[in-house]
Amino acid sequence: MSNDQHQTPRSQTQGKFTIERVGFRADGDVELRGNLYIPTTGDGPHPALTLSMGYGGVKEQGALPYAEAFASAGFVVLFHDHRGFGESDGTPRQDINPWQQIEDWRRAITYLESRPEVDPDRIGLWGSSYSGGHALVLGATEPRLKAIVSQVPTISGYQQGLRRVSPEKLAALQASFAADDRAQLAGEEPHRIALVSDGSVPASYTDPEAVSFYLQPIPDGLWENNVTIRSTRAARALRTRDLHRTHLTDASADDRRGQRHGDTNGSGTGGLPARPRTQRAAGLPRGTL
Secondary structure, X not given: OOHHHOOOOOEEEEOOEEEEEEEEEEOOOEEEEEEEEEEOOOOOOEEEEEEEOOOOOOOOOOOHXXXXXXXXXXXXXXXXXXXXXXXXXXXXXXXXXXXXXXXXXXXXXXXXXXXXXXXXXXXXXXXEOHHHHHHHHHHHHOOOEEEEEEEOOOOOHHXXXXXXXXXXXHHHHHHHHHHHHHHHHOOOOOXXXXXXXXXXXXXXXXXXXXXXXXXXXXXXXXXXXXEEHHHHHHHHHOOHHHHHHHHOOOHHHHHHHHHHOOOOOOOOOOOOXXXXXXHHHOOOOOOOO
16 A cells, blocks of 8 residues: 555644554565554653554554553554555555564564664563464564563464364365465466355355454555455464474473363464463453454
8 A cells, every 4th residue: 555545644643642654664575554652741762562453454443442542551552554454565465474474563573662762671562363363472482572462362273263164164165275276376366255244255254243343434445355265274274382392492291281271272373372371271262353
């Protein structure tokens, strides 16, 4: 999306904070764009939080009040759109690569470090649902973060996929993944599926609450009701134990602890570090986004 299509003015003051429209470079020479909220009260440098949306969402879909609340409490807040979504660059559009989103989010942390308003030793991260899983990965692998908030995180993308697709429909879904790969080999654009639907067409979500959330009114040009088919494949393929074995010193012992808490699937969108395990054991609900 070009700069003249941004919906937020370049800079505006709202009560206890000023909002700046900002951009920063990520891998592949992609510019990620979003809003930077800077407190107008209190002495800086300030603690900071970086926020991003869940599966296929943009920041205008009901999440900006979170940023405003944190900014009113004295935090510098960076809320960016994932590549391929909203105001950020990136093609194909509406394409979800969770590991790329995680690496882009590291760059958001680096951007916050570069801002003079920010105390680089007090940076945290907030994620919800799909990006709540990302938050857990970053909490496990990014020492610059001093705190994370993982709201109703998608922890097990693999198990979630099993719940959403009945066994009799699984063969057709796998066939669609293979057909998409073959089409891309032949030079076609990635195939797409509706993100939400009332059930009249195949979609990632058909739950009425999800439909209501995604189809809420937002400014034109920021979001489309589709994602690439390979986004679904990537979400279903993610497994937590692989990250455990990479980043934790005693993965087998960690797995045994997880089994005692009922965690037998060992798969997810975010590599779950040991620190939030008590949160998972408490049975927090999985998000829909």
